[in-house]
Amino acid sequence: MKFITEFRDSNLAESIIKLLRKEAYPNSNLMEFCGGHTVAIFRSGIREVVPKNVKMLSGPGCPVCVTSNSDIDKAGKVVRYPDVILTTFGDMMKVPGSYDSLYDLRAKGYDIRVVYSTIDALKIAEENKNKKIVFFGIGFETTAPTIAASIIEAKRRNINNYFVISVLKLTIPAIKKLLSLGEVKVNGIIGPGHVSTITGANDWKFLPDEYKIPCVLTGFEPLDILLGIKSLLDMIKQNKQELVTEYLRSVKPEGNIIAKEMIEKVFIVDDSDWRGFNVIEKSGLKISKEFEEFDAEKVFDLKTEPSIKNCGCKCDEVLRGIISPVECSLFREVCNPENPLGPCMVSSEGACAAYYNYYVE
Amino acid sequence: MCLAIPAKIISISNETAIAEIGDVKREISLMLLPEAEVNDYVLIHAGYAIQKIDEDEANKTLELLKQMDEFYNNSGTLEE
Amino acid sequence: MAKKILLSYGSGGVMMHRFINDVIQKKFSNPLLDKLNDQSVFNIEKHRLAFSTDSYVVDPIFFPGGNIGDLAINGTINDLVMCGAKPLYLSVGFIIEEGFDIDSFEVIIDSMSNCAKKAGVNIITGDTKVVQSGKADKIFINTSGIGILENDLNISGDNAKPGDKVIISGTIGDHGMAVLTKREGIMIDSDIKSDTMALNRLVEKMLIHTDKIHAMRDPTRGGVATTLNEIANQSDVGITIYEKNLPIRENVKAACEMLGFDPLYVANEGKLIAFVEPDIAESLVEVMRSTDEGKDACIIGEVIKEYPKKVILKTSIGGSRVVSMLTGEQLPRIC
Numbered sequence: 001m002k003f004i005t006e007f008r009d010s011n012l013a014e015s016i017i018k019l020l021r022k023e024a025y026p027n028s029n030l031m032e033f034c035g036g037h038t039v040a041i042f043r044s045g046i047r048e049v050v051p052k053n054v055k056m057l058s059g060p061g062c063p064v065c066v067t068s069n070s071d072i073d074k075a076g077k078v079v080r081y082p083d084v085i086l087t088t089f090g091d092m093m094k095v096p097g098s099y100d101s102l103y104d105l106r107a108k109g110y111d112i113r114v115v116y117s118t119i120d121a122l123k124i125a126e127e128n129k130n131k132k133i134v135f136f137g138i139g140f141e142t143t144a145p146t147i148a149a150s151i152i153e154a155k156r157r158n159i160n161n162y163f164v165i166s167v168l169k170l171t172i173p174a175i176k177k178l179l180s181l182g183e184v185k186v187n188g189i190i191g192p193g194h195v196s197t198i199t200g201a202n203d204w205k206f207l208p209d210e211y212k213i214p215c216v217l218t219g220f221e222p223l224d225i226l227l228g229i230k231s232l233l234d235m236i237k238q239n240k241q242e243l244v245t246e247y248l249r250s251v252k253p254e255g256n257i258i259a260k261e262m263i264e265k266v267f268i269v270d271d272s273d274w275r276g277f278n279v280i281e282k283s284g285l286k287i288s289k290e291f292e293e294f295d296a297e298k299v300f301d302l303k304t305e306p307s308i309k310n311c312g313c314k315c316d317e318v319l320r321g322i323i324s325p326v327e328c329s330l331f332r333e334v335c336n337p338e339n340p341l342g343p344c345m346v347s348s349e350g351a352c353a354a355y356y357n358y359y360v361e
Numbered sequence: 362m363c364l365a366i367p368a369k370i371i372s373i374s375n376e377t378a379i380a381e382i383g384d385v386k387r388e389i390s391l392m393l394l395p396e397a398e399v400n401d402y403v404l405i406h407a408g409y410a411i412q413k414i415d416e417d418e419a420n421k422t423l424e425l426l427k428q429m430d431e432f433y434n435n436s437g438t439l440e441e
Numbered sequence: 442m443a444k445k446i447l448l449s450y451g452s453g454g455v456m457m458h459r460f461i462n463d464v465i466q467k468k469f470s471n472p473l474l475d476k477l478n479d480q481s482v483f484n485i486e487k488h489r490l491a492f493s494t495d496s497y498v499v500d501p502i503f504f505p506g507g508n509i510g511d512l513a514i515n516g517t518i519n520d521l522v523m524c525g526a527k528p529l530y531l532s533v534g535f536i537i538e539e540g541f542d543i544d545s546f547e548v549i550i551d552s553m554s555n556c557a558k559k560a561g562v563n564i565i566t567g568d569t570k571v572v573q574s575g576k577a578d579k580i581f582i583n584t585s586g587i588g589i590l591e592n593d594l595n596i597s598g599d600n601a602k603p604g605d606k607v608i609i610s611g612t613i614g615d616h617g618m619a620v621l622t623k624r625e626g627i628m629i630d631s632d633i634k635s636d637t638m639a640l641n642r643l644v645e646k647m648l649i650h651t652d653k654i655h656a657m658r659d660p661t662r663g664g665v666a667t668t669l670n671e672i673a674n675q676s677d678v679g680i681t682i683y684e685k686n687l688p689i690r691e692n693v694k695a696a697c698e699m700l701g702f703d704p705l706y707v708a709n710e711g712k713l714i715a716f717v718e719p720d721i722a723e724s725l726v727e728v729m730r731s732t733d734e735g736k737d738a739c740i741i742g743e744v745i746k747e748y749p750k751k752v753i754l755k756t757s758i759g760g761s762r763v764v765s766m767l768t769g770e771q772l773p774r775i776c
Contacts, residue, residue, distance in 0.1 A: 001695055003367035012426045013758035015433040045760015090772025107445045116773045117408025119390055142363035146409040149392040194363040197412045222758050248418035250404050256412055259393045337768035338455050349776050358762040364701045364775055383695035385631040407775045
């Protein structure tokens with residue numbers, strides 16, 4: 001697998017790990033913003049090989065985890081309309097809303113289908129003209145253009161039975177919010193490699209410029225992450241605050257301009273409800289007026305009751321990096337992947353699930 | 362947060378392409394990357410090509426890794 | 442427990458184990474059942490017999506490398522041979538949906554007949570039911586099997602011992618990915634083929650070579666990760682496996698990367714994992730490699746005293762992580 005296997009080379013990894021350990025770095029808290037990094041770090045065992053005085057914190061970068069109960073309840077409401085087929089990414093199936101997960105609803109007989117892509121959801125719409133196909137659109141800047149493209153395509157091909165619930169979110173306002181809360185000391189940030197593939201590296205300059213925090217945009221293979229960690233620690237040691245792009249094979253300074261234009265065409269920026277942060281200003285994407293015929297929230301009545309929070313769940317604090325999952329009293333005994341109380345345990349890339357599944361105590 | 366993997370484009374028809382990883386193929390959309398050409402490696406997320414992979418940059422990164430490896434092997438042996 | 446039965450109660454992972462233990466085993470409890478092996482071994486006069494049953498509900502029923510009929514024969518044979526038994530006789534029960542294509546049915550029973558012949562077992566009793574359209578999905582098959590133990594070995598899931606080497610008979614994840622790539626909504630095209638095959642000839646050779654096999658199991662639903670966890674639990678031991686040693690085909694790896702799957706949790710239908718005494722492990726692997734069924738056999742890890750009931754994976758970069766049992770079913774993901 002070209003561009004994958006080379007970046008998993010165990011001999012090279014070993015050398016970098018030894019270099020990391022040889023150098024005396026100051027005590028540092030590094031935050032990986034992105035859930036994909038959290039999982040990659042756990043799966044490859046990187047936590048164990050970094051110097052002992054370097055602490056890896058997991059950030060709020062898992063779109064499943066930060067989707068609020070009230071947004072999940074919208075999906076639960078739309079399936080109750082007659083002739084609706086709800087389509088979604090597999091990630092969302094097990095997340096408990098205030099009442100039910102999509103899994104529970106499917107067991108009750110509602111037509112809910114997992115797709116790999118919005119392309120597949122559009123196909124289902126074309127093959128089921130007498131049904132209403134609703135796509136539950138979660139994700140960050142990486143996924144947003146794929147959903148925008150499906151709406152543009154639906155308009156072009158006159159597919160008028162395709163609708164989208166947009167609970168898409170923007171990562172940069174969330175990072176700003178997290179840092180401005182000041183609850184957790186972060187010395188360096190591992191920036192999201194695939195979000196920045198779309199947004200471009202330039203959008204991340206605010207971290208060194210405004211917050212004086214070094215940031216490295218890196219890929220998801222073990223060598224990418226190790227190189228990113230080394231680069232961050234080197235900057236911290238030299239007291240430099242810069243933006244470094246390690247993932248140069250994918251991340252351009254300006255990102256993917258066509259994708260960004262599509263996001264702008266189809267969506268408007270709006271406030272959005274994040275689990276762990278409540279409402280963050282200008283951090284969500286809603287469907288614009290030009291495309292409102294595809295907006296499930298305009299076509300169906302999806303207003304939901306105020307959401308019910310699972311009692312005792314500390315996902316909020318986990319998402320803000322204040323506590324580690326093992327510090328939550330529900331962790332393992334009460335809340336586990338079979339019986340998740342909070343979204344960080346449900347999502348395969350949630351910090352709680354990563355600790356539960358991979359962490360060697 | 363966003364799973365994306367490199368695949369090679371083996372055929373294109375309008376805005377749709379067949380992309381291949383190993384011998385595993387899937388139809389993908391080029392709506393977000395219309396400039397992609399056959400034989401390009403592209404990064405795929407949720408069925409869409411989102412960026413061309415820059416082979417020169419990939420090689421530079423690998424080269425940097427190898428330099429670190431050599432540096433370690435030349436300097437690190439003394440204390441082991 | 443939720444009021445409704447969920448799909449994941451049958452997917453081979455934690456939820457299924459809990460459902461079986463809390464709801465089913467409790468009612469039927471007896472010493473043979475409570476061993477929780479895929480087969481039971483019991484004595485009738487001077488003979489030790491093994492008995493097993495399994496139902497097959499795969500979707501799609503035809504997939505690259507086989508069909509539901511192959512699975513129904515090979516799967517039950519494999520459950521029997523995992524305790525060292527020689528399979529003798531099978532029963533077959535069909536539940537067929539009204540309107541199912543006769544030609545397809547004939548293809549399926551031809552496969553069944555061929556598999557049985559190849560393995561040297563006879564199908565000696567059966568049952569056929571047809572239900573109204575919509576009351577079943579095309580065809581479901583149940584098979585039960587009886588085998589005989591011509592040795593006095595105790596090959597059982599609760600018998601793995603610290604120091605044992607862990608051997609796998611070949612590449613992992615082939616069957617699950619072959620089936621998955623043909624499902625609606627995935628649309629992946631590849632030459633991944635199911636590994637469905639009977640393992641009785643392989644096990645026969647292994648038993649001629651050595652009597653130092655402590656446990657064996659075929660890692661079907663829930664994959665290698667789930668089987669290793671089952672054995673770690675039943676035997677109250679820890680298991681270490683090495684990422685570098687796991688045999689995975691490139692195309693299976695690629696499909697897993699694309700969909701965000703972990704091959705350790707993907708089903709196999711023609712593989713076994715054996716826990717054997719360390720001194721014979723390497724020669725046993727050689728014997729296995731001389732057969733078609735075991736040509737990619739290799740040692741993937743060992744049993745340890747530490748970390749009881751846990752499976753630890755040493756990663757290729759030198760870290761380690763826990764490998765837990767499958768929870769729910771694996772779904773294609775974008776995150």
